[in-house]
Amino acid sequence: xxxxxxxxxxxxxxxxxxxxxLTEVDFEVCSGEVMALVGDNGAGKSTLIKGIAGxxxxxxxxxxxxxxxxxxxxxxxxxxxxxxxxxxxxxxADNLDVVANMFxxxxxxxxxxxxxxxxxxxxxxxxxxxxxxxLRSVRLPVASLSGGQRQAIAVAKAVMWNSxxxxxxxxxxxxxxxxxxxxxxxxxxxxxxxxxxxxxxxNLHDIFEVSDxxxxxxxxxxxxxxxxxxxxxxxxxxxxxxxxxxxxxxxxEEVQ
Amino acid sequence: MSAQAKEPENALLKSxxxxxxGDYIQGYLQRVRSGDIGSLPIIFGMIVIAVIFQTANENFLxxxxxxxxxxxxxxxxxxGYGIVYVLLLGEIDLSVGFVSxxxxxxxxxxxxxxxxxxxAVGIGIFFALAVTYFIWHLLLVKVHNxxxxxxxxLVAVLGVFIPVLIGLGVYINSTVxxxxxxxxxxxxxxxxVVGVVFRKGITLRLLxxxxxxxxxxxxxxxxLTGAAQPWYIAVPVALVAAAGxxxxxxxxxxxxxxxxxxxxxxxxxxWQGVVLIFIGGAGTVILQDSTVLGVARAFLPAEVGxxxxxxxxxxxxxxxxxxxxxxxxxxxxxxxxxxxxxxTLLLGSLAAVAVWICNQDxxxxxxxxxxxLMMIGLSFLATRTxxxxxxxxxxxxxxxxxxxGISVQQIxxxxxxxxxxxxxxxxxxxxxxxxxxxxxxxxxxxxxxxIAAAVIGGTSLFGGSGKVSSAMLGAVxxxxxxxxxxxxxxxxxxxxxxxxxxxxxxxxxxxLARRSQKQSGIR
Ligand SMILES: Nc1ncnc2c1ncn2[C@@H]1O[C@H](COP(=O)(O)OP(=O)(O)OP(=O)(O)O)[C@@H](O)[C@H]1O
Ligand SMILES: [Mg+2]
Numbered sequence: 004x005x006x007x008x009x010x011x012x013x014x015x016x017x018x019x020x021x022x023x024x025l026t027e028v029d030f031e032v033c034s035g036e037v038m039a040l041v042g043d044n045g046a047g048k049s050t051l052i053k054g055i056a057g058x059x060x061x062x063x064x065x066x067x068x069x070x071x072x073x074x075x076x077x078x079x080x081x082x083x084x085x086x087x088x089x090x091x092x093x094x095x096a097d098n099l100d101v102v103a104n105m106f107x108x109x110x111x112x113x114x115x116x117x118x119x120x121x122x123x124x125x126x127x128x129x130x131x132x133x134x135x136x137x138l139r140s141v142r143l144p145v146a147s148l149s150g151g152q153r154q155a156i157a158v159a160k161a162v163m164w165n166s167x168x169x170x171x172x173x174x175x176x177x178x179x180x181x182x183x184x185x186x187x188x189x190x191x192x193x194x195x196x197x198x199x200x201x202x203x204x205x206n207l208h209d210i211f212e213v214s215d216x217x218x219x220x221x222x223x224x225x226x227x228x229x230x231x232x233x234x235x236x237x238x239x240x241x242x243x244x245x246x247x248x249x250x251x252x253x254x255x256e257e258v259q
Numbered sequence: 260m261s262a263q264a265k266e267p268e269n270a271l272l273k274s275x276x277x278x279x280x281g282d283y284i285q286g287y288l289q290r291v292r293s294g295d296i297g298s299l300p301i302i303f304g305m306i307v308i309a310v311i312f313q314t315a316n317e318n319f320l321x322x323x324x325x326x327x328x329x330x331x332x333x334x335x336x337x338x339g340y341g342i343v344y345v346l347l348l349g350e351i352d353l354s355v356g357f358v359s360x361x362x363x364x365x366x367x368x369x370x371x372x373x374x375x376x377x378x379a380v381g382i383g384i385f386f387a388l389a390v391t392y393f394i395w396h397l398l399l400v401k402v403h404n405x406x407x408x409x410x411x412x413l414v415a416v417l418g419v420f421i422p423v424l425i426g427l428g429v430y431i432n433s434t435v436x437x438x439x440x441x442x443x444x445x446x447x448x449x450x451x452v453v454g455v456v457f458r459k460g461i462t463l464r465l466l467x468x469x470x471x472x473x474x475x476x477x478x479x480x481x482x483l484t485g486a487a488q489p490w491y492i493a494v495p496v497a498l499v500a501a502a503g504x505x506x507x508x509x510x511x512x513x514x515x516x517x518x519x520x521x522x523x524x525x526x527x528x529x530w531q532g533v534v535l536i537f538i539g540g541a542g543t544v545i546l547q548d549s550t551v552l553g554v555a556r557a558f559l560p561a562e563v564g565x566x567x568x569x570x571x572x573x574x575x576x577x578x579x580x581x582x583x584x585x586x587x588x589x590x591x592x593x594x595x596x597x598x599x600x601x602x603t604l605l606l607g608s609l610a611a612v613a614v615w616i617c618n619q620d621x622x623x624x625x626x627x628x629x630x631x632l633m634m635i636g637l638s639f640l641a642t643r644t645x646x647x648x649x650x651x652x653x654x655x656x657x658x659x660x661x662x663x664g665i666s667v668q669q670i671x672x673x674x675x676x677x678x679x680x681x682x683x684x685x686x687x688x689x690x691x692x693x694x695x696x697x698x699x700x701x702x703x704x705x706x707x708x709x710i711a712a713a714v715i716g717g718t719s720l721f722g723g724s725g726k727v728s729s730a731m732l733g734a735v736x737x738x739x740x741x742x743x744x745x746x747x748x749x750x751x752x753x754x755x756x757x758x759x760x761x762x763x764x765x766x767x768x769x770x771l772a773r774r775s776q777k778q779s780g781i782r
Binding site for chain 1: 585586589590591639643644645648651652654655656658659660662663664665723724
């Protein structure tokens with residue numbers, strides 16, 4: 004893990020009318036690490052992510068990407084820097100096959116015709132490099148895949164474009180035990196390959212499994228960054244709820 | 260981190276192993292058993308229909324009648340091709356019938372000139388303007404060139420006003436006459452002026468826009484003269500009008516976020532009105548231009564028929580072979596050569612039988628070749644280009660398409676343009692077959708038969724799944740049933756009921772196949 008942050012936000016703010024969604028939040032993520040982003044409902048997690056993705060640009064503050072000041076005012080601007088977002092509802096077209104989904108919006112063509120073979124080859128290459136091994140064929144429609152496989156496709160889609168930062172918004176919320184396992188392994192492998200990963204989740208158990216550091220937001224304020232190895236789940240819950248609760252769902256049993 | 264489980268054998272890599280002929284056939288049978296039946300039911304349906312009608316009336320399977328069938332199904336097939344695109348989006352276009360009528364009437368009137376009344380001229384001018392403006396907009400608004408974006412309002416103004424000025428100039432300075440050289444020179448100068456304005460960023464798109472602009476200018480000017488026009492003016496006038504109508508529908512649907520059902524229902528009424536106004540008191544207008552009539556009445560000489568067949572089959576084989584080679588060279592699973600040979604032989608013998616039968620009668624109808632060419636072109640557009648991919652994506656999950664940076668609205672508008680344009684082509688084919696247009700042009704069963712053709716052929720009404728070729732297969736069934744019942748002299752009532760049952764049967768088979776696919780996890 005490198006120590007210099009890939010992306011650094013300094014005192015970013017965002018206001019929606021009367022709602023101050025983010026107040027001078029500092030945030031950073033390094034290449035090769037999984038940075039978890041936690042906080043209660045309405046804490047501002049999605050708002051922070053959307054600011055980085057260029058969907059709702061920040062009102063104030065500084066953004067540094069690879070030590071350069073940048074403006075992220077459109078999804079295209081973020082994509083150009085190598086920032087990819089995996090949305091919670093995945094945004095896959097069920098009727099299209101895996102290859103078509105992976106390349107949606109960025110199809111390779113030669114002389115106006117789709118270069119299907121080239122795309123198929125690259126798709127297999129990417130999936131293999133991510134050790135997605137349960138897929139029978141990349142020509143199956145996405146509708147026929149399991150939840151975990153679909154999640155894997157959505158993640159693979161995000162990492163195929165020389166992306167440097169992959170953001171996952173609650174990737175395991177809808178998954179079963181085995182499929183959660185698959186996706187968490189995949190998240191870990193991304194970081195081990197040297198990408199920076201931001202993981203939003205309400206499941207502390209998952210977060211403690213794969214993350215390196217944890218940023219806690221509360222009511223639009225950053226309340227701290229913790230080294231995963233140095234804290235236990237109770238301390239994180241404490242930070243999230245400002246001490247009002249001792250336990251949240253998904254917490255490991257032994258904490259009780 | 261818990262230790263990672265030992266990786267199982269990678270199933271994905273297994274899929275890149277080369278298959279043998281046996282594997283391939285086994286895979287195919289497996290897919291059929293699990294409900295991925297493709298066009299099997301429809302082929303079965305064709306056989307059933309052929310057997311029933313042949314037993315009832317021995318004239319059904321005669322060369323003469325089969326050639327007739329091809330000409331009879333041409334219009335609904337063509338309109339059905341466009342409907343497939345609309346259905347792929349999960350939308351519907353109820354206006355195609357009278358849009359086809361409007362196109363046919365516009366063409367016939369332009370061929371005959373002078374236009375029947377001022378109203379027709381007015382509507383014609385309005386459309387030319389609308390089309391010009393929208394095409395410019397469509398082509399230029401997406402150009403990623405700031406210097407160019409600045410000029411877009413200017414472009415719109417030029418694109419709208421120059422054609423009007425030229426057209427009016429021609430109209431006032433002359434009585435009724437066709438386009439002449441000075442008009443064309445004027446147009447080129449106008450295009451030159453536009454070119455100078457844009458010298459900063461001449462792109463391919465811009466060139467295309469300029470050419471379209473020129474063509475439309477010629478058409479407007481030609482129509483404004485009120486003279487009888489040659490077919491090469493009249494046919495484009497009709498097709499541009501049709502595309503413009505689609506643009507109008509698509510824009511209303513996307514801009515106001517309205518359901519296509521309602522907007523095209525309004526279109527159905529409005530274009531029926533336009534047909535009535537255009538025809539005026541004439542009742543029936545006879546079509547006399549031999550080129551246009553030839554669309555439905557030309558037949559290829561026997562040798563040419565064979566030659567065309569050979570070219571098609573050879574092109575099929577060459578294309579499949581190239582595909583196979585390329586897949587192999589990239590280490591992807593490819594179709595075994597044995598299967599390719601088998602498929603080519605099958606296609607070749609089917610085509611040979613068809614050509615042989617046609618040659619027993621008047622020969623292969625030119626429109627039959629036209630139908631196949633349109634099918635190849637539109638299939639290519641649907642399955643091998645970005646645009647087609649986006650049509651499927653929007654039909655499957657519009658939100659995913661939007662997040663992938665696809666302009667969903669633009670795709671919608673273009674699909675409605677395709678649908679109206681194909682309706683225009685179908686209208687011209689129908690007019691050529693009937694050799695006249697009347698106040699009911701585009702009415703009757705045309706709309707429902709075209710939609711039924713696409714659906715019977717297996718295109719889903721819910722978007723995201725279907726094939727251009729399904730329109731042709733479905734049209735064979737619809738036209739075949741219609742033709743057969745005509746031979747038997749059945750009443751219109753019986754015809755309707757039987758057509759309804761055929762449609763129902765097709766949808767039921769599709770639903771059953773879908774259910775079995777769901778159970779076996781294919782979809
Ligand atoms: N588009 C918007 N317009 C107005 N207010 C908004 C908008 N988006 C978010 N907010 C407000 O900003 C605050 C932070 O919302 P945000 O969606 O970032 O929370 P979150 O941490 O992602 O919560 P959750 O865990 O429920 O997803 C909330 O008070 C919310 O009401
Ligand atoms: Mg959220």
